[in-house]
Amino acid sequence: MNAHTAVPIIVRGGERDPVILVAFKAIDPVLRGQDGGFDSHTLPPAFPDGEKACSSELRWLKLARMSHPIVPQEEATIRAFIVRARRDRFLELLPNPKKRSGITKSLAHPNLGWFDSRFVKAIPPEQSHASLIGKLLRSKGAGEKCWAISEDVKLDGREVELDSILSEIVGNGMGTILCCVPGKLAFVESEDGRFILQK
Numbered sequence: 790m791n792a793h794t795a796v797p798i799i800v801r802g803g804e805r806d807p808v809i810l811v812a813f814k815a816i817d818p819v820l821r822g823q824d825g826g827f828d829s830h831t832l833p834p835a836f837p838d839g840e841k842a843c844s845s846e847l848r849w850l851k852l853a854r855m856s857h858p859i860v861p862q863e864e865a866t867i868r869a870f871i872v873r874a875r876r877d878r879f880l881e882l883l884p885n886p887k888k889r890s891g892i893t894k895s896l897a898h899p900n901l902g903w904f905d906s907r908f909v910k911a912i913p914p915e916q917s918h919a920s921l922i923g924k925l926l927r928s929k930g931a932g933e934k935c936w937a938i939s940e941d942v943k944l945d946g947r948e949v950e951l952d953s954i955l956s957e958i959v960g961n962g963m964g965t966i967l968c969c970v971p972g973k974l975a976f977v978e979s980e981d982g983r984f985i986l987q988k
Contacts, residue, residue, distance in 0.1 A: 859884040860883075863936065865968070866971055869905075869972040871904065879892055896939070896964025897979055897980050898981055899977065908988055912925070912984060919952075922959060926974065926976060929969075929987060930969070930973065930974055932951070932969070934949065935949060935954070937949050938966040939965035941963050941965070958978045959983065972988070974988075
């Protein structure tokens with residue numbers, strides 16, 4: 790017999806006929822349990838149709854098992870302001886140190902379609918100076934500090950002083966998302982312009 794053999798098991802209780810279940814028995818002694826019975830750790834072959842049917846569940850399982858869980862400030866901001874079609878990719882790549890740059894580097898020229906247009910607030914040209922943006926954000930609930938998602942590795946993934954980082958990134962084309970009030974208020978700076986995200 791093969792290392793894994795399908796063994797029919799007849800169980801009483803069917804309405805008209807016995808119920809026939811198919812189990813997989815490990816014949817190889819390395820895989821077989823000590824008592825020679827069925828090994829609960831021996832999995833049946835994967836079925837493509839079943840895998841396809843559970844693709845979304847498998848994707849979320851993958852996210853849940855990541856060894857680097859996403860920072861709460863980042864997760865709240867992404868879930869609040871990034872459209873559903875792009876949200877999973879952000880949530881998957883940002884916590885992964887090896888793949889995070891795939892998101893942060895793209896912030897230099899972000900696609901406006903990534904952001905939920907309902908929450909995009911333009912900044913008047915006369916208020917585009919760093920100090921005025923700081924005042925505007927504080928009037929909307931921002932505190933003295935914020936969390937940065939940035940293409941600048943010196944700033945990325947850190948809690949920073951709001952006024953300090955604004956003076957560093959505004960007008961310098963450094964793609965950055967500042968999470969000011971997680972899930973409620975954020976600021977986006979890029980080479981293409983700047984805007985506020987607010988719920």
